[in-house]
Amino acid sequence: MRLKIERRKNDPTKLSIFLMSVLSVLISLAILGLIILSLGKNPINAYVQLTSWPFGTVAGLTQTLISMMPLLFTSLGVLIAFKMKLWNIGAEGQFYMGAFAATWGALFLFKGISSPWLMLPLLAAFAAGFGGAWGAAAGWMKAKLGVNEILSTLMLNYIAIYWVNYLVYGPWKGKGSYNFPITATFPKAAILPQYTSDGLNLGIFLAIATSFFVFYLLKRTKFGFHMDIVGDNPIAAKYSGINVKKMTIAVLAISGAISGLGGMMQMSGVLFRLQPNFSPGYGYTAIIVAWLARLNPFVAIAVAFLFGGLLVGTQQIQLFLQIPFSLVSVFEGLVLFSLISGEALLRYKISFKGVRT
Amino acid sequence: MSHDILTSTFAGAIRSGTPLLFATLGEILAERSGILNLGVEGMMLIGAFTGFAVSYTTSNLWLAVVAAMGAAAILASLHAFVSITLKVNQVVSGLALVFLGAGLSGFWGQRFVGIQSVSFVNVKIPLLAEIPFVGNILFNRDPLVYVGYVLAPFIWWYLYKTKYGMNLRAVGEAPGAADARGINVSLTRYIYTIMGGALAGLGGAYLSLAYTSMWVENMTAGRGWIAVVLVIFAIWDPLLAMLGAYLFGGISVLQFGLQVTQTPIPPNIMKMFPYLFTVLVMLFTSSEKMKKRFGAPSALGVPYSREEKT
Numbered sequence: 039m040r041l042k043i044e045r046r047k048n049d050p051t052k053l054s055i056f057l058m059s060v061l062s063v064l065i066s067l068a069i070l071g072l073i074i075l076s077l078g079k080n081p082i083n084a085y086v087q088l089t090s091w092p093f094g095t096v097a098g099l100t101q102t103l104i105s106m107m108p109l110l111f112t113s114l115g116v117l118i119a120f121k122m123k124l125w126n127i128g129a130e131g132q133f134y135m136g137a138f139a140a141t142w143g144a145l146f147l148f149k150g151i152s153s154p155w156l157m158l159p160l161l162a163a164f165a166a167g168f169g170g171a172w173g174a175a176a177g178w179m180k181a182k183l184g185v186n187e188i189l190s191t192l193m194l195n196y197i198a199i200y201w202v203n204y205l206v207y208g209p210w211k212g213k214g215s216y217n218f219p220i221t222a223t224f225p226k227a228a229i230l231p232q233y234t235s236d237g238l239n240l241g242i243f244l245a246i247a248t249s250f251f252v253f254y255l256l257k258r259t260k261f262g263f264h265m266d267i268v269g270d271n272p273i274a275a276k277y278s279g280i281n282v283k284k285m286t287i288a289v290l291a292i293s294g295a296i297s298g299l300g301g302m303m304q305m306s307g308v309l310f311r312l313q314p315n316f317s318p319g320y321g322y323t324a325i326i327v328a329w330l331a332r333l334n335p336f337v338a339i340a341v342a343f344l345f346g347g348l349l350v351g352t353q354q355i356q357l358f359l360q361i362p363f364s365l366v367s368v369f370e371g372l373v374l375f376s377l378i379s380g381e382a383l384l385r386y387k388i389s390f391k392g393v394r395t
Numbered sequence: 396m397s398h399d400i401l402t403s404t405f406a407g408a409i410r411s412g413t414p415l416l417f418a419t420l421g422e423i424l425a426e427r428s429g430i431l432n433l434g435v436e437g438m439m440l441i442g443a444f445t446g447f448a449v450s451y452t453t454s455n456l457w458l459a460v461v462a463a464m465g466a467a468a469i470l471a472s473l474h475a476f477v478s479i480t481l482k483v484n485q486v487v488s489g490l491a492l493v494f495l496g497a498g499l500s501g502f503w504g505q506r507f508v509g510i511q512s513v514s515f516v517n518v519k520i521p522l523l524a525e526i527p528f529v530g531n532i533l534f535n536r537d538p539l540v541y542v543g544y545v546l547a548p549f550i551w552w553y554l555y556k557t558k559y560g561m562n563l564r565a566v567g568e569a570p571g572a573a574d575a576r577g578i579n580v581s582l583t584r585y586i587y588t589i590m591g592g593a594l595a596g597l598g599g600a601y602l603s604l605a606y607t608s609m610w611v612e613n614m615t616a617g618r619g620w621i622a623v624v625l626v627i628f629a630i631w632d633p634l635l636a637m638l639g640a641y642l643f644g645g646i647s648v649l650q651f652g653l654q655v656t657q658t659p660i661p662p663n664i665m666k667m668f669p670y671l672f673t674v675l676v677m678l679f680t681s682s683e684k685m686k687k688r689f690g691a692p693s694a695l696g697v698p699y700s701r702e703e704k705t
């Protein structure tokens with residue numbers, strides 16, 4: 039018997055893609071259940087605990103929205119790059135650089151500013167600048183020297199993380215931190231408006247507003263139109279007069295700027311002080327969110343919400359059921375595998391052919 | 396630097412380069428067949444975890460090595476299936492492999508965190524170890540280091556001097572022509588992608604069975620990605636991979652040497668060196684002109700199907 043694969047004549051419909059995505063998540067959850075079982079834990083119980091608090095209670099929903107915020111920013115960042123088939127895996131590092139810039143501004147450079155109306159936009163611009171520079175660096179290396187952006191953005195992640203570690207273990211260690219590697223707390227002017235005592239802040243609304251901005255950029259501007267062309271066929275784009283190299287640098291810069299902005303929001307909205315390992319891998323989870331949202335900035339809002347809840351829920355079951363947090367990565371890997379396999383099945387017809395005798 | 400620090404830095408370079416060497420050799424095999432597997436980091440982590448778990452439960456180090464290679468090979472076969480049979484985008488599949496490998500090793504490995512197990516000990520090679528200075532650095536090491544010494548030249552010989560190696564290269568360069576000559580393209584790609592995974596697993600196992608004697612979550616710390624860069628640095632040549640791996644190994648242990656001599660560079664800055672150096676290497680090796688001239692496999696990352704020739 040032989041597996042035979044032929045390309046289908048029609049492109050898959052939107053509905054079939056949606057159903058396939060849902061099915062992929064369900065299959066991943068089923069396999070994940072087996073993996074939870076392998077640890078001797080009851081998967082049904084784990085899933086109930088995982089979802090009931092983050093999606094079923096007010097306090098839990100608040101936490102879901104809070105962890106959705108950095109996730110949505112980074113997802114929008116990678117989404118823009120993916121749109122032009124640039125594999126920016128560096129949202130994590132760009133997020134770190136944004137947080138670094140915000141801390142630098144809030145604690146040192148703009149220390150004297152007491153008006154939040156001036157301080158917060160300054161921090162946001164500063165963080166977007168640094169995140170953008172981190173993305174643009176990879177863009178420049180790709181455009182000028184052909185450096186693979188997957189590898190360069192990934193290396194830049196490690197560099198950004200060690201840079202933040204250096205600062206918080208060294209020159210930026212706060213006086214009141216009892217020798218813990220944490221900076222001093224942000225001044226009042228550098229803190230985003232808070233709506234509840236448990237941390238819901240302006241950041242989530244700004245993240246959703248950014249989705250609209252990204253949609254506008256992609257669908258309603260000439261720049262977005264050019265991005266589509268370059269993403270589809272860079273050679274044709276070049277002949278039609280689009281400067282592909284410039285676009286590469288610009289898109290990775292915007293991509294990094296949005297993730298960097300997310301880093302600032304996380305500092306000014308949630309954490310108020312820089313510390314090591316302050317991200318549970320938002321920048322990496324963002325890749326799955328963007329992919330699952332099929333690079334649509336509005337769908338990304340919904341997917342980021344679900345994954346925000348997933349992060350919160352997994353922290354819960356880690357605490358109460360001793361199920362390791364790495365479960366999230368396993369799930370992400372499974373989802374990505376089922377998604378690409380499902381997509382292949384939509385595009386190709388697979389049949390078994392018996393050996394002729 | 397005193398003589399002692401120099402010796403320990405060079406020895407450290409060899410030790411720290413060995414996991415990179417295994418992973419790079421594995422990726423060379425896969426890429427030579429035309430399959431880009433970016434999941435090296437995930438496969439190394441699965442190898443490191445499986446190796447540790449088996450050595451801890453059985454105290455049998457060689458069994459642990461075999462198990463680590465097997466576990467990583469299973470992960471690689473997943474990549475092989477989706478990229479060869481289902482013809483999906485190999486970049487995305489490779490990324491999925493990283494998530495899966497990091498996730499599973501962290502998930503199953505949590506109960507092994509903070510435990511010490513047995514590890515490979517240095518074995519002196521008679522006569523060779525007596526050579527002044529060099530002997531102690533090169534020939535007073537653990538057995539896996541020696542495996543590396545033998546494996547790289549062997550793979551080089553296999554690639555360039557045997558019929559099988561020629562077929563492998565043909566599949567990566569011109570799958571259509573290889574197919575016409577009666578070589579089974581898919582089977583060849585399956586074999587070398589899986590073998591590449593096994594070698595990545597060996598590289599991971601080195602970290603938990605020889606470099607240290609414990610398991611730490613994400614203990615590869617980007618080495619899998621560095622190996623992908625090393626493949627380009629070595630222009631897909633196993634002997635140059637040896638040079639590259641030990642060079643990178645040297646850069647990563649430089650921080651220990653510098654710490655002993657009390658340089659004013661803070662440790663977190665020194666930890667950036669391997670990644671900075673990797674970026675630097677990419678700046679010089681990435682241009683299309685260079686790649687064409689030095690021979691990246693032409694069909695790298697391109698799925699092959701007999702019906703749709705492009």
